[in-house]
Amino acid sequence: MGNLMSSRRQKDGEESLIGPSSSGDAASSEDILDRDPSTPVFVYVLAFFSALGGFLFGYDTGVVSGAMLLLKKEMNLNTLWQELLVSSTVGAAALSALSGGSLNGWLGRKICILIASFIFSIGGIILSLAPDKVVLLVGRITVGLGIGIASMTVPVYIAEVSPSHMRGQLVTINSLFITGGQFIASVIDGAFSYMSHDGWRYMLGLSVVPAALQFVGFFFLPESPRWLLQKGRSQEAHQVLSRIRGGQNVDEEYDTIRTSIEEEEKEAGGGGVVILRILRHGPTRRALVVGCGLQMFQQLSGINTVMYYSATILQMAGVRDDKQAIWLAAATSATNFVFTLVGVWLVERVGRRKLTLGSLIGTGLSLSVLAVGFLLSAQNSPSITLHPVDPHNSTCRLYESCEFCMLDPDCGFCYRENGTRVYESSCISVSQESIDHAAWGRCSNLTEAAGGPIWAYNYCPTTYSWIVMMGLILYLAFFAPGMGTMPWTVNSEIYPLWARSTGNACSAGVNWSFNVLVSLTFLHVTEFLTYYGAFFMYTGLVVLGILFVQGCLPETQGLQLEDIENLFTGPLCSCGASSPNDSRHVHYIRVKGSNYLPSDNDASDVE
Numbered sequence: 077m078g079n080l081m082s083s084r085r086q087k088d089g090e091e092s093l094i095g096p097s098s099s100g101d102a103a104s105s106e107d108i109l110d111r112d113p114s115t116p117v118f119v120y121v122l123a124f125f126s127a128l129g130g131f132l133f134g135y136d137t138g139v140v141s142g143a144m145l146l147l148k149k150e151m152n153l154n155t156l157w158q159e160l161l162v163s164s165t166v167g168a169a170a171l172s173a174l175s176g177g178s179l180n181g182w183l184g185r186k187i188c189i190l191i192a193s194f195i196f197s198i199g200g201i202i203l204s205l206a207p208d209k210v211v212l213l214v215g216r217i218t219v220g221l222g223i224g225i226a227s228m229t230v231p232v233y234i235a236e237v238s239p240s241h242m243r244g245q246l247v248t249i250n251s252l253f254i255t256g257g258q259f260i261a262s263v264i265d266g267a268f269s270y271m272s273h274d275g276w277r278y279m280l281g282l283s284v285v286p287a288a289l290q291f292v293g294f295f296f297l298p299e300s301p302r303w304l305l306q307k308g309r310s311q312e313a314h315q316v317l318s319r320i321r322g323g324q325n326v327d328e329e330y331d332t333i334r335t336s337i338e339e340e341e342k343e344a345g346g347g348g349v350v351i352l353r354i355l356r357h358g359p360t361r362r363a364l365v366v367g368c369g370l371q372m373f374q375q376l377s378g379i380n381t382v383m384y385y386s387a388t389i390l391q392m393a394g395v396r397d398d399k400q401a402i403w404l405a406a407a408t409s410a411t412n413f414v415f416t417l418v419g420v421w422l423v424e425r426v427g428r429r430k431l432t433l434g435s436l437i438g439t440g441l442s443l444s445v446l447a448v449g450f451l452l453s454a455q456n457s458p459s460i461t462l463h464p465v466d467p468h469n470s471t472c473r474l475y476e477s478c479e480f481c482m483l484d485p486d487c488g489f490c491y492r493e494n495g496t497r498v499y500e501s502s503c504i505s506v507s508q509e510s511i512d513h514a515a516w517g518r519c520s521n522l523t524e525a526a527g528g529p530i531w532a533y534n535y536c537p538t539t540y541s542w543i544v545m546m547g548l549i550l551y552l553a554f555f556a557p558g559m560g561t562m563p564w565t566v567n568s569e570i571y572p573l574w575a576r577s578t579g580n581a582c583s584a585g586v587n588w589s590f591n592v593l594v595s596l597t598f599l600h601v602t603e604f605l606t607y608y609g610a611f612f613m614y615t616g617l618v619v620l621g622i623l624f625v626q627g628c629l630p631e632t633q634g635l636q637l638e639d640i641e642n643l644f645t646g647p648l649c650s651c652g653a654s655s656p657n658d659s660r661h662v663h664y665i666r667v668k669g670s671n672y673l674p675s676d677n678d679a680s681d682v683e
């Protein structure tokens with residue numbers, strides 16, 4: 077196998093360049109990459125149209141928060157319905173990602189992307205025309221089904237059509253489109269928030285535009301040549317490969333793919349249910365553990381609670397106006413987007429492993445900054461000075477400080493302020509109809525008048541909000557380039573072809589399931605552990621993630637998809653201790669007539 081791989085590598089290397097740049101030769105390596113003649117524009121076109129699936133994933137998960145502000149007033153939604161409309165999409169995505177695996181293997185990547193964009197379009201139309209909340213729920217479930225299929229198919233398709241030296245960058249563009257979708261969604265939310273009647277219809281319905289664009293575009297785009305070969309449609313596969321490679325001679329690449337598909341089939345031991353074959357076959361079982369583990373730790377790092385919680389963090393910092401909060405939330409998703417761009421730039425320069433590890437370490441540190449900020453706020457939480465007679469005899473009257481009052485979901489903090497000084501403060505039950513005001517008393521009927529009482533639900537006024545804000549920005553800056561992107565990128569490349577759709581379906585399913593778990597439990601977790609406790613807990617989970625990545629994630633940069641399985645032949649979680657000799661052996665590539673070992677300056681390969 078080693079020989080086969082090294083000969084493949086040389087073939088590959090003569091045409092294209094791979095390998096991380098090291099400090100010494102960064103510029104030259106970049107230049108050569110840019111000049112590489114083996115990257116025809118068509119690959120970018122394919123990546124763009126596929127990544128529209130990522131855009132829709134981001135848009136539809138992101139747009140709902142702004143739409144909900146209008147919807148809850150217009151349709152008089154209670155908390156249960158609001159939660160249903162938000163989580164139903166993510167829940168449906170989890171289910172459809174899991175079932176997308178067999179669909180992908182059966183119908184192919186192209187048809188699955190077409191199905192996803194069709195579902196997105198239908199979902200968008202249902203949402204924009206919905207006459208009531210039940211139809212809205214149907215629409216949200218529909219887009220969730222589209223998101224699930226797109227989230228597992230798009231990275232696989234891009235990985236399968238890309239030349240190996242830029243596969244990481246192109247697949248990571250899909251993640252860029254996810255955060256781009258979330259950012260555009262927040263801008264659209266801001267723009268239509270002024271339209272209190274029916275503004276939400278535009279917010280939710282506008283996703284039809286990229287969905288239709290993708291649907292039409294994909295009619296003209298080819299199926300993945302790897303999938304075609306697997307299905308025995310060899311002539312078509314050869315034609316498509318040559319079209320994607322801009323008419324170059326693709327015989328060698330084609331032979332490599334065909335040989336490895338044959339080998340893989342033999343090694344994996346014939347037919348049967350794919351997931352069972354994956355679990356029985358050591359290398360694929362280990363790849364699946366790594367893939368699912370990465371997706372699990374992505375969600376356990378708390379990204380979606382941080383995104384969700386940004387509005388509250390901003391409130392703590394003194395932003396009271398709804399509209400202003402919406403625009404500042406757009407700034408949060410812009411930060412996420414901009415730093416994902418950094419990930420696209422870094423992935424082929426430092427490699428997947430270093431990028432993921434660096435990102436996780438930074439994420440852990442930022443989470444502890446967030447936790448310390450919340451801890452200081454809690455320790456200096458304003459005390460309750462007024463105890464008016466409570467007509468409902470609720471638990472709210474028992475609290476002595478804002479911290480405990482705020483942690484009780486039935487209560488809110490009503491106060492006045494003079495600069496940063498809080499006075500005349502009380503803890504009052506929240507209204508059943510809306511969390512925006514108290515059930516009774518001076519905060520039940522709020523006016524915008526200056527000097528009037530202020531109602532704080534879910535947060536306490538504090539002078540330490542700047543630490544929390546700094547933690548939030550640091551968090552996004554570290555999370556986005558690595559942990560936000562690499563779980564998707566790595567999963568698209570670690571499985572052999574026969575296991576690729578099922579492997580990605582499982583790992584995407586894990587991502588969505590932990591997404592639901594973390595977002596649904598967040599409020600309960602904060603109730604039991606307080607905010608600082610919750611963020612210290614996420615810090616602990618990130619530490620576990622660092623150990624996992626350090627031990628188990630091999631470097632896949634520059635390897636041809638067919639060679640990556642060999643990285644998983646050793647025992648699981650031995651990557652940090654020693655890289656398989658094989659991979660070091662085969663990393664030689666030809667650069668302008670001389671041998672070059674990409675890992676010479678790359679500690680991650682030789683650890």
Ligand SMILES: O[C@H]1[C@H](O)[C@@H](O)[C@H](O)[C@@H](O)[C@H]1O
Nearest residue numbers: 251254255379380560561591
């Ligand atoms: O990779 C994405 C990205 O980081 C998004 O910002 C996040 O909302 C998703 O859950 C995640 O899967």
